Amino acid sequence: MKLKNTKALGRPRSFDTARALDRALLVFWRKGYEGASLSDLTAAMRINRPSLYAAFGDKQSLFRKVLDRYAEGPASHAHRALEERTSRAVVERLLAGTVDLLTGPDHPPGCLLVQGALACGNGAGATRRELIARRDAGETALRLRLQRAKAQGDLPRDANSASLAGYIVTVIHGMSVQAAGGATREELRRVAAIALQSWPTPGESHKKQLGT
DSSP, X not given: OOOOOOOOOOOOOSSOHHXXXXXXXXXXXXXXXXXXXXXXXXXHHTOOHXXXXXXXXXXXXXXXXXXXXXXXXXXXXXXXXXXXXXXXHHHHHXXXXXXXXXXXXXXXXXXXXXXXXXXXXXXXXXXXXXXXXHHHHHHHHHHHHHHHHHHTTSSOTTOOHXXXXXXXXXXXXHHHHHHHTTOOHHHHHHHHHHHHHTOOOTTSOHHHHHTO
């Protein structure tokens, strides 16, 4: 005799989780982690609190999922830039994509990772550490890509991959703060162009190029 499967199927969700995450992303992006209340989130996501907890966990778990969504969507240019053939092309695409992200018309200005970390106080230490860790991971990925470029002769032999990666990340973070303060796309493109002017080229000492 064949037994029937008596496992309860459960009530299917009546909302699109991907769309709900996108709405939560905009709330966190606009208000920061601490500034986004559960009422703000449930209203924007068009769900109630029990549904939020059941689908995404608590607020911190939801924020982690939003950060993953951010990396895979609006900020995905950062991963694609690392696939460029030369170090200069990597940085050029990274800066251009960042400017487009920071000034896009369909979302708040600035960068979620940078603005979110600045907005987190002592009560959200775990979230602040999460944001810093993700930013550090991005800098590490860039540093490793530049190390590979140096090994391939695409950067001067005396170029410091860690310092170059730190420089570009600092420029990006600065542009994010400026964008949140109202800087235009054209203004940020000029900043990116100036940063590229000092990018080292292979075949000559980096120190000589910098005039040191």
